[in-house]
Amino acid sequence: MTKIQSHLVVLIAGDSGDGIQLLGSQLIRAAAQSGQDVRTLSDFPAEIRAPQGTVSGVSGFQFQMASEAIFDPGDAADVMVAFNVAGWMKHQGKLKAGGLLLASTDGFDARSKAIAGLPADAEPLADAHSRFQVLEVDFKKLTGEALKDSPLSGKEKSRAKNMTILGLLTWLYSQSAPAMEADLKRQFAGDLGEANILAFRAGYHLGETAEWTAFRREVPQRKAQPGTYKTISGSHAIALGLAAVARQLGRSVLYAGYPITPASDILHELARLRPDGVLPFQAEDEIASVTAALGASFAGSLGATASSGPGISLKGEGLGLAVMMELPLIVINVQRGGPSTGLPTKMEQSDLFQAMYGRHGEAPMPIMAIKRTGEAMFDMVLAAKMAVESMTPVMVLSDAYIANSAEPFRLPDLAGLPQITPPHADVQRLPYARDEHGVRPWITPGTPEGMHRLGGLETEANTGHVSYDAANHQQMIRERAKKVQAVTRFYGPLSVEVGAPTGDLLVVGWGSTYGALRTAVEALRDAGHAVTHVHLKHLFPLHPDLFSFMEGFSQIVVAELNEGQLIHVLRSQTTRELVFLGQTSGQPFGALEVQQRLAQHLSDA
Amino acid sequence: MTKIQSHLVVLIAGDSGDGIQLLGSQLIRAAAQSGQDVRTLSDFPAEIRAPQGTVSGVSGFQFQMASEAIFDPGDAADVMVAFNVAGWMKHQGKLKAGGLLLASTDGFDARSKAIAGLPADAEPLADAHSRFQVLEVDFKKLTGEALKDSPLSGKEKSRAKNMTILGLLTWLYSQSAPAMEADLKRQFAGDLGEANILAFRAGYHLGETAEWTAFRREVPQRKAQPGTYKTISGSHAIALGLAAVARQLGRSVLYAGYPITPASDILHELARLRPDGVLPFQAEDEIASVTAALGASFAGSLGATASSGPGISLKGEGLGLAVMMELPLIVINVQRGGPSTGLPTKMEQSDLFQAMYGRHGEAPMPIMAIKRTGEAMFDMVLAAKMAVESMTPVMVLSDAYIANSAEPFRLPDLAGLPQITPPHADVQRLPYARDEHGVRPWITPGTPEGMHRLGGLETEANTGHVSYDAANHQQMIRERAKKVQAVTRFYGPLSVEVGAPTGDLLVVGWGSTYGALRTAVEALRDAGHAVTHVHLKHLFPLHPDLFSFMEGFSQIVVAELNEGQLIHVLRSQTTRELVFLGQTSGQPFGALEVQQRLAQHLSDA
Amino acid sequence: MKSGKDFLSDQEVRWCPGCGDYSVLKQFTEVLAQMDADPANTVVVSGIGCASRLPYYVNAYGMHSLHGRAPAVATGIKLANPSLDVWIITGDGDALSIGGNHLIHALRRNVGVPILLFNNEIYGLTKGQYSPTSRAGAISKSTPLGSIDHPVNPQTLALGAGATFLARSMDRHPAHLREMMTRAKAHGGSALLEIYQNCNVFHDGAFEAFTDKKTQSDHAIFLEHGQPITFGVDHDKALWLDGQTVRIVSTMERPLSECWIHDETDAMKGFALARMTGEVRPFGVLYREDRPIFEAQVHAAHAQTRSLEEVLALGRTWTVE
């Protein structure tokens, strides 16, 4: 009876106080655990607690679950759960025509409409019936009834509405109720725990009672790679990465941060997880955090810091010092919507220019981008390896999407992590004598006979003394640049995600657009188009094979969430015609839209 | 008898305590006043008072005087005045073979050689005789004798050595002794004034007595444009420019600065000159200075700030706020050698990337470059006009060379200065309603009924309220960019400095390399080559005619003092092959070297 | 007469329900009304944080600037136009963490601007990290096992920096808060008003002992210039300065005349009050002094200026006919 569907996209919307993120994460963990692949997208209001019931206070959680590997949270939703009318108003455009709207009618009453700014005579649900399948349930009442004997307060009871809905969704999407209950029991104890189970069951049974079998869907399990899994967010993954760095380097990492959305979670995760060898430090500001990190690197730890646009702007001077002193340092930019304070909770890829060029003087440093949560841990290890083994600051670009989206993560075999080997620290060699890769020694305080002085003034070749000499300045500028260019020795092969080495169209992307681009390209390939997707992990220096790889394609599209930054950089290095596909709206690409825009290019050609 | 020479290059070198800059400025003012064109180049030690007599303590002053318009301080020197052996050691490479060395032998004694690090048996002067013409004078003794009756202390007397040398140079280069004496009298009073005159005369008479007529040179006067002149430095010119801005705008300018070499002099000049309508303010740091300036712009003054690399890096966040709020602001970057603290007293053009891209998010702002001291005043007025009439921050790039070099400046007819007209401030219009150029109103506190709020969060079109809306964000990003693109309406024609609109070679430069490039191009043209020189005043947006103008040339060279920044920007916008001519040594281009390198390209073609 | 409502903008207020910021906004707009402030001449400048959203809600000119930079922005505004009524709105993180330097420099210069520092001992907007005023041991998102840092005392910091006016009030005592706002503005120079403000989401009840009517009288001392410093139900307790040591005494045992009479103009005593960070804390004006106002001094000193023509003619010039 239950319909089998290979992909299912669900969007849950309601007030930010409704417990939607919790409900969502429960569901996706269950799905992942039962063998579906899942990807998520969270959407928070900018306010901490925007006025309840307003459109600006809506919190959203979208996920896709599928019976094969997927890369994005899906475009239009098959199902939308609306906790209230504001949630429906904000997100209705995302529900597929004919899709299922599951409406919690208690959130569609006169008062809710008024708060959401609708006229009293508006009939949003009646309107919805004409375009969608609609299930209307007064979940508040249902929850209240289920909990009538619970000692919880009325307010607490109505908060359990998300559990009732969880129950119904569990039934609708064929997840295991016992597993879910067990999971809930692990999290909630006492009266609250019991109430949650009761509410959950009420929702679960509703489906059967109401005979909503026609709405039931099952997404078949795929054969996931054996291993132990958990769902993780990008911030968690970066924290794991820093922990792995300390382990692989055999030295401590000082993580110096200053809170800023959406970078703060890295600090929270490190403070909570307390991994060996990683010391988290909340500094007084971003300038202090980057300079403290640099101090730590001088002292023989690896300094790391993270921020978002405004904070990264403040760190520019410190990064220049790191370049001049040639000390290792990790700087993570969790990008958000800019310029200025911009859109703090939204995503964007508009800080690439700043990463490349945002320092005075000739101050190059390697730049990497994280493409998905699942790789962030390994990217951090690679970034640290480049930083330490080349004695250079490394910038790692993440963004709000990666920070907040969750995906199932197979716990890696730690034996497979690369070793990070600090450069020689032979005190017989001069502090700025270079090895065959142009790397100077890392002689750290405490090392007998290694005393030397570093600073921001131009440095004399080899000795490291201050030098105002013209020829030396030119030489050092070139040597520093050459050393940074040489980090390509750490690169793997060019990351061709999908597609042949020649074809009609090459799509080049970077960072968190990975999922949407890959999904779009796969769809086009399924439709018979010769499209290839390359997703750059290294933005500076560029992969040495990139431009020659481009030669295999008649058209090249560069896709990014800004007004044209990577494409500008590429154009300065190639005379190939490059086509721009971008947007700067604070929103991720939709795979479908990308697919359509790419198809357009294919047919135009 | 006196030989006539159309160009004469003199380099004076000695200890930073020797009064060389004073001596040099006296001479060039006299030369300019008597109708020669002059250009200068100063070279300071990095230390305030480096140990006396050492090579690192050498101060240098080079000037060229000519009977026609010139643009640079000259390459190799015809004459070098060495106050001491350290000065000679540092600069001897710059004296033409067969040129004249005027050596103050008291600075070449055993002690001086020891301090300068020479072995006791070194004979620098004897060596010099084989390659140069050498005049040896014990100026210290000569000065001592001239002042034997002066009540000054011994130390004070020996400090007058520069006046004795001034006297000799005045005689050698056919300047008017009475005019010079009158000028000295205006500056120095009492015993010191008298001693200076006595020393000056001793030097002046020495030439005649010693019958050095063979060494005498006269640079014929040219017919300078009628008017009143004075010699000014770039910092002085920028201060004049800010004064002119206040006058033309009819509102006050708040100049908020924080000391940093080589930008500090702008603050000093403003504090000293006290022009109407310009309030100088020394803030606690660069972040405070840019944000205070922005506050002033909000309040209806025009905010201006200046710094050099490290300080500009710190201002990035504030500039992003100015972009978002769409307030006018002037930011001057007096570039020096980077990265980091770098070479604070040297020149470089390596902050162009930062000016273009050094802010997070999509944050474009117009960028101009000052090409020479004589234009700086007018450039400031243009920058302010663009800032105010387009409601945008404007970045003006200067550098250490412009800041410190002096040139004769004809006081302008103020009636010719353009008016600066603030955009409409009609409180009936919304604070972010745009006019036909995309410019919003400048409604300032104090205006009745105009109350509104600005901030760094994304702004709603028209109303200026906070908006988290995706479409609005995309729209505002485009509107801000379009508004900045539209500043090309303020541009004059493309600045073709010399040469035809078609030819074999186009040289594109920007900023303070103007003199060397122009001199080199003129020399090549004199030798019959079809070379043209375009010097960009506007770096962003680029002049709309630039790329079409390039089409008239077979080869294009982009010349700049960095590792390739403007050329990178140009390459991203054209598929034309561009050739790079650059250096990053903290030193200016030498015209001769540029000429040779360009000639090479011409013959290679 | 204007009312507080006249000073509310048309923007929806978006703090969390129950946040102490609502009360501060209300008192602020009422004070503006009481002062008969001119909205067109009023400028409210803030940094970034929950507190710093306040300017959006006030019917006046406003600037929501950069995290920590409001004092510098306000200095620029005041230098540009000293006749504007400028207010700074800031939080404990904004003013004392990233913005500490601008704060101390504005205070020592005595820029003519009242500074309303909303101290909730937490970073609200970034969702709950400890702040420089968080007490040692504070549990927060960034310090799940308790913070280690010795907190900043905003009052001693300001006094040490050379501030000319220090006061403290609280969100939950509207009348006192309005009085302190009024006095801060009347002061003329830089006036730091620390406001204990409850962040009910991330740090609820931080100041309950001082703000709750049940406990307030035993914990909060309301200072009055020239009056003995007393507190407690029925004012049964008083402060006594035993040499340089602050002691709490019973008014039963010691006549009021022998107790500490509050003198707002005494810096040493102000320091003693500012140092009281324990269970009993003073509210009101801790210290004030008269000192010329920065922007007025700057403009006075800059009165003699030269026209551009004069400036051009300065220095040695020569003329070519």
Add this chain to the structure above:
Amino acid sequence: MKSGKDFLSDQEVRWCPGCGDYSVLKQFTEVLAQMDADPANTVVVSGIGCASRLPYYVNAYGMHSLHGRAPAVATGIKLANPSLDVWIITGDGDALSIGGNHLIHALRRNVGVPILLFNNEIYGLTKGQYSPTSRAGAISKSTPLGSIDHPVNPQTLALGAGATFLARSMDRHPAHLREMMTRAKAHGGSALLEIYQNCNVFHDGAFEAFTDKKTQSDHAIFLEHGQPITFGVDHDKALWLDGQTVRIVSTMERPLSECWIHDETDAMKGFALARMTGEVRPFGVLYREDRPIFEAQVHAAHAQTRSLEEVLALGRTWTVE
């Protein structure tokens, strides 16, 4: 035994002839020798300025960092390796203008590092602008008609910020300077040592009254813990705390036992001393208190960590066979 010379690097010292910095460098290297410091374990961190060039001249590890940021750099170093002997070298502009925020936060955290603040009341390296410590009216390149700003008092600022050790000395009293450096290091936590340093090029004689042997005894008070605070030729003058007011009295007229006995541990008295910015000023340790050292506390609190394997296993995991 090592001598001071052993702590000089091979770099040529490049301050102006006659600069007070030479003496400070000399005393510093001698103190390192006296302490038998290990050059390999010593790290000298500075910002930017003439003073901040000092690390180049010291045979130790050194970092000439960014203008104003030395306290943050040093905090990072200490967190990374608490066993290093870290010193901060800074100037009045470096520490109190651009770097004010990092200074106050390092002080309140009590990071284990002595801070040698070379106060010459001027910006030396940038050739003579007034600094935050320049007295009102100071003539400088940026204030040709005299400055307007009310100066920062580094001592009250530090005390207000929660510093645990405040001291003052001068370039021209080598023995006292060495003693104060030694004590600052011995303190263990953040120790602010303000050093009056003559910039003979841009602000010559700023402290002459205190440093010149002829006038010193009437202007400089050398504090000793537990001793009456006296000064003057033959110690004929003493300080007396009249309630909260500091008075200068004659030791002829008032017995020493009744005078102010210096107590380094009394914050109120420390504040009174710190406020003495007139003709008579105290030198020595103005105030100190014991408080746990930041980096030690951080490491202690962070002792319980998890292996990467354990961290990975945290949270809800499931296994696919």
